[in-house]
Amino acid sequence: MDTIGLYRTTVGKKVVMAVTGAGLLLYVVVHMLGNLTVFSGPDAINGYGHWLREIGAVWPTRVALLACVTLHFVAAYQLTAKARKARGRYEHRRRVQGSYAARTMRWGGVIIALFVVYHLLDLTVGWLNPNGIPGEIHANVVADFQHWYVVLAYAIAVLALGFHIRHGVWSAIQTLGVTTSRVIGLGVAVAICAGFLSVPFAVFTGLVS
Amino acid sequence: MYFTEGSPIADQRVPAGPIETRWDRRRFSARLVNPANRRNRSVIVVGTGLAGGSAAATLGELGYQVKSFCYQDSPRRAHSIAAQGGINAAKNYRNDGDSVHRLFYDTVKGGDFRSRESNVHRLAQVSVEIIDQCVAQGVPFAREYGGLLDTRSFGGAQVSRTFYARGQTGQQLLLGAYQALERQVAAGRVEMHPRTEMLDLIVVDGRARGIVVRDLVSGAVSTHFADAVVLATGGYGNVFHLSTNAKGCNATAIWRAHRRGALFANPCFTQIHPTCIPISGDHQSKLTLMSESLRNDGRVWVPRDRNDTRAPNDIPEADRDYFLERMYPAFGNLVPRDIASRAAKNISDEKRGVYLDFADAIARLGALAVEQRYGNLFEMYQRITGDDPYRTPMRIYPAVHYTMGGLWVDYDLRSTIPGLFVIGEANFSDHGANRLGASALMQGLADGYFVLPGVIGDYLADAPFGPVDDSHPMVADTVSEVRGRVKTLLAVDGDRTVESFHRELGRLMWDECGMERDEAGLRKALERIPELREEFWQRVKVPGTGERLNQELEKAGRVADFFELAELMCVDALHRRESCGGHFRSESQTEDGEALRDDANFSYVAAWEYTGVGRPPVLHKEELVFEHVTPSTRSYA
Amino acid sequence: MKLTLRIWRQSGATGRLVEYVLDDLSPDMSFLEMLDVLNERLITEGQEPVAFDHDCREGICGMCGLMINGMAHGPEKATTACQLHLRHFRDGDVVTVEPWRAEPFPVVRDLVVDRSAFDRIVAAGGYVSVPAGSAPDAHATPVPKPDADTAFEAAACIGCGACVAACPNGSAMLFTAAKATHLGVLPQGQPERYSRARDMVAEHDASGFGGCTNTGECTSACPKGIPLTTIARLNADLLRAHTTRSDR
Numbered sequence A: 001m002d003t004i005g006l007y008r009t010t011v012g013k014k015v016v017m018a019v020t021g022a023g024l025l026l027y028v029v030v031h032m033l034g035n036l037t038v039f040s041g042p043d044a045i046n047g048y049g050h051w052l053r054e055i056g057a058v059w060p061t062r063v064a065l066l067a068c069v070t071l072h073f074v075a076a077y078q079l080t081a082k083a084r085k086a087r088g089r090y091e092h093r094r095r096v097q098g099s100y101a102a103r104t105m106r107w108g109g110v111i112i113a114l115f116v117v118y119h120l121l122d123l124t125v126g127w128l129n130p131n132g133i134p135g136e137i138h139a140n141v142v143a144d145f146q147h148w149y150v151v152l153a154y155a156i157a158v159l160a161l162g163f164h165i166r167h168g169v170w171s172a173i174q175t176l177g178v179t180t181s182r183v184i185g186l187g188v189a190v191a192i193c194a195g196f197l198s199v200p201f202a203v204f205t206g207l208v209s
Numbered sequence B: 001m002y003f004t005e006g007s008p009i010a011d012q013r014v015p016a017g018p019i020e021t022r023w024d025r026r027r028f029s030a031r032l033v034n035p036a037n038r039r040n041r042s043v044i045v046v047g048t049g050l051a052g053g054s055a056a057a058t059l060g061e062l063g064y065q066v067k068s069f070c071y072q073d074s075p076r077r078a079h080s081i082a083a084q085g086g087i088n089a090a091k092n093y094r095n096d097g098d099s100v101h102r103l104f105y106d107t108v109k110g111g112d113f114r115s116r117e118s119n120v121h122r123l124a125q126v127s128v129e130i131i132d133q134c135v136a137q138g139v140p141f142a143r144e145y146g147g148l149l150d151t152r153s154f155g156g157a158q159v160s161r162t163f164y165a166r167g168q169t170g171q172q173l174l175l176g177a178y179q180a181l182e183r184q185v186a187a188g189r190v191e192m193h194p195r196t197e198m199l200d201l202i203v204v205d206g207r208a209r210g211i212v213v214r215d216l217v218s219g220a221v222s223t224h225f226a227d228a229v230v231l232a233t234g235g236y237g238n239v240f241h242l243s244t245n246a247k248g249c250n251a252t253a254i255w256r257a258h259r260r261g262a263l264f265a266n267p268c269f270t271q272i273h274p275t276c277i278p279i280s281g282d283h284q285s286k287l288t289l290m291s292e293s294l295r296n297d298g299r300v301w302v303p304r305d306r307n308d309t310r311a312p313n314d315i316p317e318a319d320r321d322y323f324l325e326r327m328y329p330a331f332g333n334l335v336p337r338d339i340a341s342r343a344a345k346n347i348s349d350e351k352r353g354v355y356l357d358f359a360d361a362i363a364r365l366g367a368l369a370v371e372q373r374y375g376n377l378f379e380m381y382q383r384i385t386g387d388d389p390y391r392t393p394m395r396i397y398p399a400v401h402y403t404m405g406g407l408w409v410d411y412d413l414r415s416t417i418p419g420l421f422v423i424g425e426a427n428f429s430d431h432g433a434n435r436l437g438a439s440a441l442m443q444g445l446a447d448g449y450f451v452l453p454g455v456i457g458d459y460l461a462d463a464p465f466g467p468v469d470d471s472h473p474m475v476a477d478t479v480s481e482v483r484g485r486v487k488t489l490l491a492v493d494g495d496r497t498v499e500s501f502h503r504e505l506g507r508l509m510w511d512e513c514g515m516e517r518d519e520a521g522l523r524k525a526l527e528r529i530p531e532l533r534e535e536f537w538q539r540v541k542v543p544g545t546g547e548r549l550n551q552e553l554e555k556a557g558r559v560a561d562f563f564e565l566a567e568l569m570c571v572d573a574l575h576r577r578e579s580c581g582g583h584f585r586s587e588s589q590t591e592d593g594e595a596l597r598d599d600a601n602f603s604y605v606a607a608w609e610y611t612g613v614g615r616p617p618v619l620h621k622e623e624l625v626f627e628h629v630t631p632s633t634r635s636y637a
Numbered sequence C: 001m002k003l004t005l006r007i008w009r010q011s012g013a014t015g016r017l018v019e020y021v022l023d024d025l026s027p028d029m030s031f032l033e034m035l036d037v038l039n040e041r042l043i044t045e046g047q048e049p050v051a052f053d054h055d056c057r058e059g060i061c062g063m064c065g066l067m068i069n070g071m072a073h074g075p076e077k078a079t080t081a082c083q084l085h086l087r088h089f090r091d092g093d094v095v096t097v098e099p100w101r102a103e104p105f106p107v108v109r110d111l112v113v114d115r116s117a118f119d120r121i122v123a124a125g126g127y128v129s130v131p132a133g134s135a136p137d138a139h140a141t142p143v144p145k146p147d148a149d150t151a152f153e154a155a156a157c158i159g160c161g162a163c164v165a166a167c168p169n170g171s172a173m174l175f176t177a178a179k180a181t182h183l184g185v186l187p188q189g190q191p192e193r194y195s196r197a198r199d200m201v202a203e204h205d206a207s208g209f210g211g212c213t214n215t216g217e218c219t220s221a222c223p224k225g226i227p228l229t230t231i232a233r234l235n236a237d238l239l240r241a242h243t244t245r246s247d248r
């Protein structure tokens, strides 16, 4: 196994992005499913959060997430820098393939990262949350999504995530050496968006309170 | 007086004895250079087509120091890449009665008995190894469902011995050679010089010792030296302006070598290919070939009534003349090119063309099978003409395609200048007066992978030949001649473009020295060409400077050489008062309009010696001896 | 028909778009024949003609390459610039023509660029090491037809560089992958399969091409329709090369 040698190549950097991206995706999926417990009432989601702390899942997850994000970001940055240098600049340019998701990976990623910072200050630390009491997950969430601008912010972020995943999943599989249909990425992205978005909309429309 | 006659060529370096073992015996008798010494022997190979690419790669593998040159930006783009149809080999994988001897026989007959038996036999022998070599390199030949190689038939043969890779056989074979070449580049055995044009040959003390080149990007004129020089610079069909050759194909390398003393053999033997896309207008810059393989399944016809203006699909069966099937029932649509071309020309004209129809094949095999065989050729046709050949028959017309003539070489591929070897289409060696389809690729690779590497050692065993460098008077002279020419071309600053001269020359050659030639026309051409040449040097306009990329300057140099060569072609065509293969003199035909050879007087190779611009060349004859195939009237009926 | 051309002219380090108007064009002309017509005019007017690369004019040598209205080889799918005909333009169109642009493809002059980086990538490993004369009989190794077809499809690459020109990352991965796939699926190419992937990618990166992020512009621009599956194959081979014994 020649990890350094692999990482030196552009393909290797992409492999790192794919693997860390997959880790992040796994977290997002679990998180999304966890969020759905909100529909089973306050006790369910609070209990779920409590249980996660009890079994000691929180810190190892945070460490892993941080590692993934860092590697993911560093590789993305290095690839972007190389591409910037390599790519040609035209007076007149038209895209043919035109996958919006594929072209917005970098900015999409940055939007997601900014959102996560906000999100942590909101629901984890509580500073930006109208309720803001750690542990009262249900109350915090409900307090948040009374406001249209919070819903909007979450919706934008989740859509950005969706786009990122739509291309990311297909791209990661391709990077790891298998070509599949692009539909898989679309399916995963739609499921994740729907799952995440259901919560703020349910709260905003009064379905969950 | 168009020419004078000199002494016949005595020695062709052909080993005596049974033809089947000549090549083995020659290889055994050739002296070798021991592996340690090969490192100190250098070879220049000009051209990176099938012949040059395979030769440079193989000489590199053997351990020689090789310098390789081409005018394109990469060796992979040599004109061989455009070959579509296939490559012959006497593998007899089909068990349909093929053999080395049959390929040998077909080729000698196909060439209308104007080729050297020993060379052709060797070519047929080596053909078998070529396929092995290419498959091992990963050339993706067409295969059957069982995983074995597929073959098809080509003109002039009744067996199925043509290996192919869809319509891209030349590309795939060339990429194989190119990859082998790049492997040697990486290994440091071959030094590659792309975008570099050879403008002259350096001959010192009677030996070819190097070349003068121009770097097409910087414009710098410089010299390269070696113990031997190999020319693999392809054919000269572009003399005709419109041909199926790539735009850059030129005669400069061989013509300059000819001017330095190499004899030029059979210059008038040019091949006109029957199935090309007809000319669409004055802007036409080149002609596109539709592979001969199409005649496997396509049927050629014209309307019975010359003035029939109906769309082809509206012409009922009864009003169509499938003239090849009618005139040549045994070979049908698969008669050799010279025969098909002339039949087509006699029966139709340049504008309307003739039809190549796939309706029967589609009905018989299904559109899918036809697409699998010819899909990319059909697409190409549609892109160029805007017509869909699955629905309407293709319109085709003959066009200049290949030149059988070239620098004279002996059995060892040596020209008449010691140390100058010539391989591939650039030499005259194997095809006589007409080349069979799928045999040029075979010859290029035979020369490059096997024949040249097998015999060049015999010459290099005598090296080193003494030092040469830029200060040698012969070298300095050659360089200053080249510089002077470049300077003159730029200095004329007249009022006519190079293109306009080339077009005029091409038209003249097509009319007077094309598919059919006669004495009056050739004499007319021989008057006009020198005038045109003079005019060129008075009136040509080449803008820009010689100090950087200047494509107009490149073209000017090439066209300048075409003038001189065109004259020699006409002299050769005029002197050969017989018809054979691609050379059809209207004065010499049978009652039913077939070529009438004159074996008593013209069973020889005409090798011409240069004596000066506009001066009568000297004819040297190499008498042809036929021991294994008896010359007969070619019949494909 | 009439077209207004905006053509990139460059003879030193920088260049600019220059406008030319051509009347009297025939729809049957190829794009390059139109440039021929323009050049004939420029020469008679005493100007220097537009330099552009071309040779076969049949879509097979890979020499031509123009960015036409921002699209590599122009608007027609699976068509090289030399095979593009004016019937695909409308009378009166304005057409911008630029050279391929990418850091590893420096402009030589006008529309001519230097693509020698492609040769270096092939030299790094795009071959099967089989010296002339050492081959077994061609039928010694049958090749299953599906593999032969996959190899052929990839081998069709003409090395034109449109993929690089179109790629937003300036990546030559499609070109590299086409060669790695052609040789990598054939039995003849197996012994060097993984070292080939490793060495070609290393040279690709060293030449200054960007990394592929699977945007797919390349395959849309490719005149031979080389599929993206080739890139996946190359990725798989590269992973294998770096995760097994390093001498492979």
Ligand SMILES: Cc1cc2nc3c(=O)[nH]c(=O)nc-3n(C[C@H](O)[C@H](O)[C@H](O)COP(=O)(O)OP(=O)(O)OC[C@H]3O[C@@H](n4cnc5c(N)ncnc54)[C@H](O)[C@@H]3O)c2cc1C
Binding pocket: B046, B047, B048, B049, B050, B051, B052, B053, B069, B070, B071, B072, B075, B077, B078, B079, B080, B081, B082, B083, B084, B085, B086, B087, B169, B170, B196, B197, B198, B199, B232, B233, B234, B235, B244, B245, B246, B249, B250, B252, B253, B289, B401, B402, B423, B424, B425, B426, B437, B438, B439, B440, B441, B442, B444
């Ligand atoms: C459209 C077409 C289709 C064909 N199809 C078939 C077919 O199906 N089967 C078949 O057997 N034959 C076919 N032929 C014929 C065959 O392709 C050629 O005869 C053969 O490829 C010639 O190979 P070569 O190596 O001799 O020369 P080329 O491939 O022509 O190579 C010439 C090389 O010389 C270089 N060169 C030339 N002049 C100079 C110079 N002055 N300085 C430096 N370098 C120079 C060029 O750069 C190039 O690298 C076809 C020909 C054409 C035109």
Ligand code: HEM
Binding pocket: A014, A015, A017, A018, A019, A020, A021, A022, A024, A025, A028, A069, A072, A073, A076, A105, A106, A108, A109, A110, A112, A113, A161, A164, A165, A167, A168, A169, A171, A172, A173, A175, C212, C213, C214, C215
């Ligand atoms: C720090 C912020 C982020 C940035 C800058 C970023 C950027 C990128 C970029 C540039 C790519 C490459 C696109 C491609 O190769 O096609 C990518 C791929 C990917 N990203 Fe992100 N991303 C970020 C965060 C995330 C997050 C939070 C997730 C988790 C859901 C994620 C999941 C993925 C996946 C699965 C891929 C595919 C990997 C691949 O193509 O090999 N990314 N990201």
Ligand code: HEM
Binding pocket: A028, A031, A035, A049, A058, A061, A062, A112, A116, A119, A120, A123, A124, A135, A137, A141, A154, A157, A158, A161, A196, A197, A199, A200
């Ligand atoms: C709209 C939907 C979302 C809701 C309702 C939501 C809800 C929450 C809540 C309540 C917490 C705090 C849990 C706790 O402290 O126990 C949390 C933490 C977190 N969320 Fe979300 N979230 C949403 C979307 C997202 C998205 C899209 C991402 C990532 C891209 C994300 C990433 C995180 C992270 C990283 C944490 C911190 C986990 C930790 O403390 O270690 N969330 N989320």
Ligand code: SF4
Binding pocket: C156, C157, C158, C159, C160, C161, C162, C163, C164, C174, C175, C178, C218, C221, C222, C223, C224, C225, C226
């Ligand atoms: S992959 Fe396609 S676009 Fe790229 S060089 Fe090959 S043929 Fe051209």
Ligand code: F3S
Binding pocket: C166, C167, C168, C169, C170, C171, C172, C173, C174, C211, C212, C213, C214, C215, C216, C217, C218, C219, C228
């Ligand atoms: S466009 Fe570029 S990013 Fe990859 S898929 Fe093609 S090389």
Ligand code: FES
Binding pocket: C053, C054, C055, C056, C057, C058, C059, C060, C061, C062, C063, C064, C065, C080, C081, C082, C083
């Ligand atoms: S000129 Fe050869 S591909 Fe266009």
